[in-house]
Amino acid sequence: MTDNGGIRDKLVAIKQAWAQAGRLLTGQTDPDREGRLPPGQRLVTNWPVLDLGLKPDISRSEWQLSIDGAVASPLTLDWNALMALPQTRTVSDMHCVTQWSRYDNRWTGVTTAHLMFLVQPLPGAAHVVMHGSDGYTTNITLERFVEDGNLIVHDHDDVPLTREHGGPVRAMIPRWYLWKSAKWLSRIEVIAADKPGFWEQRGYHNEGDPWTEQRYG
Ligand SMILES: Nc1nc2c(c(=O)[nH]1)N[C@H]1C(S)=C(S)[C@@H](COP(=O)(O)O)O[C@H]1N2
Ligand SMILES: [Mo]
Numbered sequence: 684m685t686d687n688g689g690i691r692d693k694l695v696a697i698k699q700a701w702a703q704a705g706r707l708l709t710g711q712t713d714p715d716r717e718g719r720l721p722p723g724q725r726l727v728t729n730w731p732v733l734d735l736g737l738k739p740d741i742s743r744s745e746w747q748l749s750i751d752g753a754v755a756s757p758l759t760l761d762w763n764a765l766m767a768l769p770q771t772r773t774v775s776d777m778h779c780v781t782q783w784s785r786y787d788n789r790w791t792g793v794t795t796a797h798l799m800f801l802v803q804p805l806p807g808a809a810h811v812v813m814h815g816s817d818g819y820t821t822n823i824t825l826e827r828f829v830e831d832g833n834l835i836v837h838d839h840d841d842v843p844l845t846r847e848h849g850g851p852v853r854a855m856i857p858r859w860y861l862w863k864s865a866k867w868l869s870r871i872e873v874i875a876a877d878k879p880g881f882w883e884q885r886g887y888h889n890e891g892d893p894w895t896e897q898r899y900g
Contacts, residue, residue: 702886792836
């Protein structure tokens with residue numbers, strides 16, 4: 684996708700500088716999740732939009748997701764195929780590294796565990812890269828990817844996910860900071876060796892646990 688007049692480059696430079704400066708780090712941790720709000724976060728009731736300044740416009744009928752790489756049975760899903768899979772509902776909190784948290788988000792979609800069951804990762808598979816249609820990528824271990832609570836989602840609070848929040852389909856990985864939840868999900872790549880994603884290559888942590896402030900690294 685083409686650059687939108689340099690806005691993207693400016694956004695990227697700002698967030699890269701935050702990582703270098705260690706912005707928002709409190710030095711506190713809550714590894715046992717005793718509070719509900721992770722260290723350094725503040726609660727919002729709106730839902731901010733964060734991306735690279737590009738918002739792909741994809742209809743449900745043209746949306747496709749390919750799941751490939753180190754898998755026995757690669758799969759391409761379109762909207763009807765996605766809807767034919769078992770639908771799961773979850774409720775989770777979201778924590779964005781730029782400081783906001785939003786509670787009690789109700790999601791509808793398909794579990795990442797079910798998707799991996801369908802494609803059957805090969806014995807050496809250990810990592811996953813999620814790709815968005817805007818060129819964004821983010822990485823996660825296969826073990827974390829299939830944890831309970833992780834979905835690819837199409838509805839938020841019983842309303843179709845809007846374009847600005849990654850509709851028609853995005854990932855939702857509530858355990859990690861929100862940059863791990865790729866919007867406009869187009870590809871799930873299963874691989875043997877880890878491959879840092881967009882922000883992970885630009886000063887953000889390879890994992891991203893909000894409870895231990897894995898903001899940068
Ligand atoms: N495809 C894509 N997914 C993305 C991003 C992006 O730029 N492109 N930004 C990430 C970041 S940094 C955040 S904080 C969340 C923001 O999601 P929201 O806009 O729905 O709040 O999306 C994540 N997923
Ligand atoms: Mo972010």
